[in-house]
Amino acid sequence: TTHQNNISDRSQLCVMNGLSCDSAPVPKRPKLAPSEDGVDGLPCKQTIGPEKRPGNDPLLQESSYRHLTTRTKEETIERRKSLVGENCPVFFHNPLKIVRSYKQYLYEEDGTAYLDCINNVAHVGHCHDDVVMAGHRQMATQSTNLRYLHDAMMDYAEQLISVFPGDKLKRVFFVNSGTEANELALWLARVHTKQQDVVSLRGAYHGHSKLLIDISSYKHDGPGGQGPGEFCHIVDCPDVYRGRYRDPNSAGELYADLVKQAIKKVEEEGRGVSAFIAESIMSCAGQIVPPVGYLKNVYKHVRDAGGVCIADEVQVGFGRVGKHFWAFERQGVIPDVVTMGKPMGNGHPVSCVITTEEIAKSFADSKIRYFNTFGGNPVSCVIAKVVMDVIVREQLQENAHDVGTYILDRFKQLQKDYAEVGDVRGMGLMVGIELVHVQDREKRIPASDEAKAAVEWMREHHVVLSVDGPDENVIKMKPPMCFTRRNADTVVDLLASFFSEWRSK
Numbered sequence: 001t002t003h004q005n006n007i008s009d010r011s012q013l014c015v016m017n018g019l020s021c022d023s024a025p026v027p028k029r030p031k032l033a034p035s036e037d038g039v040d041g042l043p044c045k046q047t048i049g050p051e052k053r054p055g056n057d058p059l060l061q062e063s064s065y066r067h068l069t070t071r072t073k074e075e076t077i078e079r080r081k082s083l084v085g086e087n088c089p090v091f092f093h094n095p096l097k098i099v100r101s102y103k104q105y106l107y108e109e110d111g112t113a114y115l116d117c118i119n120n121v122a123h124v125g126h127c128h129d130d131v132v133m134a135g136h137r138q139m140a141t142q143s144t145n146l147r148y149l150h151d152a153m154m155d156y157a158e159q160l161i162s163v164f165p166g167d168k169l170k171r172v173f174f175v176n177s178g179t180e181a182n183e184l185a186l187w188l189a190r191v192h193t194k195q196q197d198v199v200s201l202r203g204a205y206h207g208h209s210k211l212l213i214d215i216s217s218y219k220h221d222g223p224g225g226q227g228p229g230e231f232c233h234i235v236d237c238p239d240v241y242r243g244r245y246r247d248p249n250s251a252g253e254l255y256a257d258l259v260k261q262a263i264k265k266v267e268e269e270g271r272g273v274s275a276f277i278a279e280s281i282m283s284c285a286g287q288i289v290p291p292v293g294y295l296k297n298v299y300k301h302v303r304d305a306g307g308v309c310i311a312d313e314v315q316v317g318f319g320r321v322g323k324h325f326w327a328f329e330r331q332g333v334i335p336d337v338v339t340m341g342k343p344m345g346n347g348h349p350v351s352c353v354i355t356t357e358e359i360a361k362s363f364a365d366s367k368i369r370y371f372n373t374f375g376g377n378p379v380s381c382v383i384a385k386v387v388m389d390v391i392v393r394e395q396l397q398e399n400a401h402d403v404g405t406y407i408l409d410r411f412k413q414l415q416k417d418y419a420e421v422g423d424v425r426g427m428g429l430m431v432g433i434e435l436v437h438v439q440d441r442e443k444r445i446p447a448s449d450e451a452k453a454a455v456e457w458m459r460e461h462h463v464v465l466s467v468d469g470p471d472e473n474v475i476k477m478k479p480p481m482c483f484t485r486r487n488a489d490t491v492v493d494l495l496a497s498f499f500s501e502w503r504s505k
Helices: 073-083 129-139 151-162 178-193 210-215 251-268 294-304 327-331 357-365 378-393 396-417 438-443 448-460 485-503
Strands: 098-102 105-108 113-116 169-175 197-201 232-235 273-279 308-312 337-340 351-356 421-427 430-435 466-468 474-477
Touching: 113 485, 129 378, 151 169, 151 351, 151 378, 169 178, 169 357, 178 210, 178 273, 178 308, 178 337, 178 351, 178 357, 197 251, 232 251, 251 273, 251 294, 273 294, 294 308, 294 327, 351 357, 378 396, 396 421, 396 430, 396 485, 430 448, 448 466, 448 474, 448 485
Parallel strands: 197 232, 197 273, 273 308, 308 337
Antiparallel strands: 098 105, 105 113, 169 351, 337 351, 421 430, 430 474, 466 474
16 A cells, blocks of 8 residues: 555645635734735634634634733743753743744734744644543543543544555554554563663654663753763664765665674674664754665665664654655555654644554564553544544645755755855655855855854744754754745745845854
8 A cells, every 4th residue: 555645736735724824813014015915925814703713712802812911922932941940941132922823833922923834733723622632532532541442532543543555563552652552662672582682873862761862863962961871872864964874876885884894893782673763864963864775775774684673753753745645655565563742642642553454463472461551542643643544635635745846946946046055955834954164065064053042043033043064053843734935935044034034144
């Protein structure tokens, strides 16, 4: 089975309650140059009547949202400093206090709208009516744990299994976060292979538990990091822009050979490899898209050594890459284990691991009873199923392909106009632009300061972006899937203005 839908050119997508994605309730317009039917890609002022929103929501008819908070932003900042751990950062030097969100927009208490370009958790759009109401109805009915029978779990399990290619991935385990999913995936691999060693990629991020920090170079090589864990082996990420192999025709095989070498080293020490784990497109490493043939070669090396191949789709799954429902499909492979998380519940904490009958049986044969208090509860499963329904009904995968292609084309034009744009890469609505120093463009020296300045400048112009990559010089975009071409124009045009202003300094 393949999951590549016919992509058609449409002028309006993501129709919800009679509104296109270009419309959203905005009490106060941002101060940007006006366009024909709104504010340069940001939503125009619009009131949605009672028939359009459940519960006769009065919030969308207000000129500001000050009544949603009892404290000023300054008070909230001071309270956070005194109450929350100091190493839990917020975005921006001038943080946003978001009190309302809808579709691809965020609102501060005075009603100012911000275009959200980075929230891949709100996959089908912030506060989607169908998702909100499904959760509300189920919470008002019952929510037990997986030791009780309820049909919602099996309904969603069947739906989820049906969107995976082939007939290999058939057993699911429900958990609550990407971290839990990746922890369980490694546990499954270790039980199945009776080995401990794990191969992962430089720059990778798989979660915040101790085990996952051990295998996540993004964390253990970052500030305060203590290096990889004892049984973790880090190999170069398949970066064809700044990595050691840059020819896209040969890089896939050459980077895969590094995995083969790591496996050989483990075997020479008298052990075996339990798993290779990688994001199908690397997010925190800087939106790295593996070259053609990379995973196919890696998976062969790993399986030849008796290991398990794990695809981390927590950030890139559920149609985000456009042409495919899962990013690993682009590489023509089927993993042994796939982990899912962030977008699965559109902000509700739900995640999942899917694996083969063989690996699930090994786990069962270990006699370890697996229990997760909240994993697979009725509320989570009902919400997750509705999210999947919305993806299909509102053709959000097709939208990701259409708008993502448009964004990449526009960024590539920006690359021609501004030398600091060293690389443009991505798939669907998973896009990165890597900035380098203009005077050293051929050396590809990262322009970290400029990337960070761009993000802060865009925030002041009501667009939310972020930076990624080991040198924090990659501006990333992974917006809600209802993002539009007009939104894309807003981002690209403003970034062009920033680059022009930066040059003039």
